[in-house]
Amino acid sequence: MKRIHLDAVGGVAGDMFVAALLDAFPELHARVMDDARAVLPAGVGVAVLTEGESGAVRALRFGLQAGAGAGRTHARGHARTQDHAPTRGDAHDHDHGHLHDHGEAAVAPVAKPANELPAHAGTYPDMRARIANAALHPGTAAHAAAILALLARAEAAIHRVAIEDVHFHEIADWDSLLDVVAAGSLAAALDGAEWTVSPLPLGGGLVRTQHGMLPVPAPATAALLEGFDWRDDGVAGERVTPTGAAILRHLARPGRPAGGRLMASGTGAGTRSLRGMPNVLRALVFEEASPDDSYDRDTVAVIAFEVDDMTGEEIGTAAERLRAAPGVLDVSLGQLQGKKGRPATAFRLLARPDAADAVARACFEQTSTIGLRLTEERRLTLARAAGEIAGVDVKRVARPGGATAKAESDALTGATLAARRAAKVRAEAPSGQAAEDRDA
Known part of the structure; x- marks a missing residue:
């Protein structure tokens, strides 16, 4: 099983994700470009992958290059806030794949071949229909539609409109569709991989949208990435885009990879220059270091804490209730000497990673502890x-x-x-x- 860790050094956007993964898996280039050609209408441009650098780090960039009859330049850097250089508090364009409600009536999916759909199919139903009717590789449509639906639902909830009324802003509609379909193609080709992502850069300031000025992270991005870890590195601007957020919500969980042998790495960049760091997303690809069919491998959450002010009866009751909590795999107790020479009891719980937060809450409810330690560890089990x-x-x-x-x-x-x-x-x-x- 592959484990793919996304290291959000500069941020996460749809184009950065695609570039990083194509750098790590060059054998998927033809597949992704085929899917891009199948979904883009004639005249809007072609998908391109170019090599360059960001902050002295070699990286690839993925984007839409204008083609004959496109009518405007769609090169990355025009419609991506990842490619601007605002300072904290500055307003800047917020196009890159962001969905917008224009108050239009819902448009039902059109049952036509992709190349016969309107040249500016900007509503969510239009985009969904274009994906459904395109001749894509197996699995691409399902993943792309899921990512697009996450974006649309988030925007619909934020702006309190029906999902069928959500609209792609015209400047970035084909850029957004390209990112979503390319990401869907990669997800399908890497089906079964385990995805993790590092803490995300918070950014700061404001972005200009069709709804006026909005804070960073954009409301849709914040809604999509509830439960993910963030960090503030002091660099302003929009660092995680809504499209990037939807891809992460669809594929990844926050945290570190379980480890293994590093098999490949890839780096995708935006064109904006960040102060003191490369504006890149890295993909690190791991595989099991020592495959052995006699072992089952997984990752468990480890929750540990000590108490020195509970009676024996209270400790026994708490241990039994925690052992019965959903997601708990095991509970063990140990005796130790705490501060001021007081006897204390050490609790150590193993839980499923997806249940760690709920189990931690149960520990606070059932015991007198006011703090605990939460880590993830690799586990080998025998059949x-x-x-x-x-x-x-x-x-x-x-x-x-x-x-x-x-x-x-x-x-x-x-x-x-x-x-x-x-x-x-x-x-x-x-x-x-x-x-x-x-x-x-």
């Missing part, structure tokens, strides 16, 4: 299965050196300790010895 030996329920485990069996403690019944231990011995004996016992 296991339930079974029965000598009338006792057991857990069989496939180990590299051979299978083992362990009696389930709840299944060990008997009037005395000796009886329970005898049942345990029969259940956990090697298979040949267990057969001899049964024959006897």
